[in-house]
Amino acid sequence: MNLLHELNEQQKHAVTLTTGPVLVLAGAGSGKTRTITYKIAHLIAQQLARPEQILAVTFTNKAAEEMRTRVVGLLQALSASPLICTFHSLAVRVLRRHAHRVGYRPDFTICDTDDQKTILRNVYEELKLADKDLPIRRSHAVISRSKNKSWGPEQYLQRSGDYDAEIIFKIFLSYQKYLEQSNAVDFDDLLLLTVKLFEEHPAMRREYSSRYQYILIDEYQDTNPPQYEIVKSLADVQQNITAVGDEDQSIYSFRGADIRNILEFERDFPGAVVVKLEQNYRSTSPILEAATALVSHNVHRKGKTLWTENPGGEPNEIYVAPTPEAEADFVCRSIHHHLQEGERNIAVMYRTNFQSRQFEEALRRFRIPYQLVGGVSFYNRKEIKDILAYLRLVINAHDNVSLLRVINEPSRGIGRITQEKLHQLSRESGVSLWASVQIAVQNNLFPAKTHLALQKFVQIIQEGMELLDLPLYSVVEKIAQASGYLEMLKRENTEEADNRILNINELIAAAREWIGTGGSVQDFLDNAALRSEADEFDASAPVTLITLHNAKGLEFPVVFLAGCEEGLVPHSRSLEEDALEEERRLFYVGMTRAQKKLYFSFSRVRRFYGAEGPGASQPSRFLMEIPERLLMQVQVPSRTYGGSVVPDGSFARGSERRLHGFVSGAMIFHDRFGHGRILQVEPLGDDLKITVQFPGLGIKKMLQSYARLKLV
DNA sequence: GTCATCCTCGTTTTT
């Protein structure tokens, strides 16, 4: 079977290098994932490796799934399958077998962000700290960032230089202790414990690195230090590692991703062969040229030259909207147009999640169906997490985090005070909360009402434990019943509660399907915990709303990059030099998702927290970095705007802010270049109607003329 | 201990 004829020379080269380390530096749209996929297929087809000797690590579950299907597609008959997974799911797999070697029981629970914050709240209580002195979100962020750099509490204290490092150090310590006592791990621990396992148990390292003869890593530029350590360990014995990445698409440094991993691959893996993939198969040339021009403003890159055989193509358009509503309106109208032309996959991308709302509302108004990627995913909904917490407790009652989540959900009279006392009890006697509850019940430590409530709770969980022999879905069903959760929702009798009931039913259905996979209850829970929002992406949806981060690895014929404003992209919190380059890469990632047509849009006015920003927003500097010849302004020959101005044409005090951006822009336009024409200025009560005509000036000049104006 | 209401404060990006 010859799979290689479908590849170009460089891709073929990368695929046929079957021993030793290989670094594939691949530009956007150059087929890097395809190269890995073919390499897996090639190794199997040529009998260079058995499928189970191959391990491929991707960035998201979705990508893993896709790669799996593609491999199966290339090799019709597969007796076994290669392991294709994410770092985190790999870690879970390893740790479920060997947790005891690093101090955990194999039934450890995985905490998500919410759970982490619950734990931190308890730590705060123990250390007598208040959220307003040091916001939990901050300690959470600091702890996670440290772990992403492979720092424990001590290293953090020594190396961070934070002014409040000492107190965070204490929080960090207690947090970690709490996790250990609950036999729980957070996302970061999954990686760290795996590293620890390989470090402290050379036998484990040997076992895994000889089990997998070939290691393939996708999106290598996004690996952080613990992931890097895992890669090193796994490639230890055979050194048959293929890493595929693009330094221009490194956008996860906030999660500890270290671009050095890719820049220093050749030093880390001596004898590495470097292959560059520079032909882009995705985008037409206006898109590719603009993207290339943009990213060439970055200093920290190896640099490569992308080229395409798709000449011509539509010009990139910019639309400047007076308000976010107008921006959404424009996007919807254009989407409508493209849909009518028969386009099937259109994406609207933005920097921050909150921007999705304006587009959702507009799309609904236009009755255009869409999918939102990100936001609150199914497994993140409260009702789902609650029911799953019950399920976790039934498997492992000592899981404090889950216990706290549902001990009073639905409320059964075990409030804050009781919970605090239980905590105290558990700290004093060094046992789990579940054990404390039982001690309390046995020794009658609480008033009659509370006592009964606790008894009832114990009973619910114990009954659940007895059900575990039943099929998973009926366990879930019975738990939803016995806990009183369904009843609570029914009694609420609102549309929202009904929706929640539907969601629970959907969970039961998912549990029913799970039986078919042959996985255990534990696997079911692991899967739920590691499922990310981006995994729910449906490639066939006509319109997709998505953040720039989530869009990585995807492609769409038509892309709208919305909110191209200073402060949004680049985000106001990333204006220092390094962070700025990352923002530029993020923008680059967005641009290079487009196959045929790329739009930029931004709004003169931006609302934060429901109120307007302090002045007109300025166009993103990234727009300015794109050569003018590659940009075209959407034709809006004349527009009518309304706003508050006093009759003589000057702006009323207090009202100028609202319309500051475009009104002032129109005026300076007139001033500075002498071409702009204010067609009409008519008072309308307290309002003023201004009609402006935009002639064909250079687009950047015009964007800037708006932005630079100061209103007097 | 619970529920309702008021208030505060904050939005980067994610496994």
Next chain:
DNA sequence: CGAGGATGAC
């Protein structure tokens, strides 16, 4: 504007 915490009435 909205979520989630803090406060106060039962």
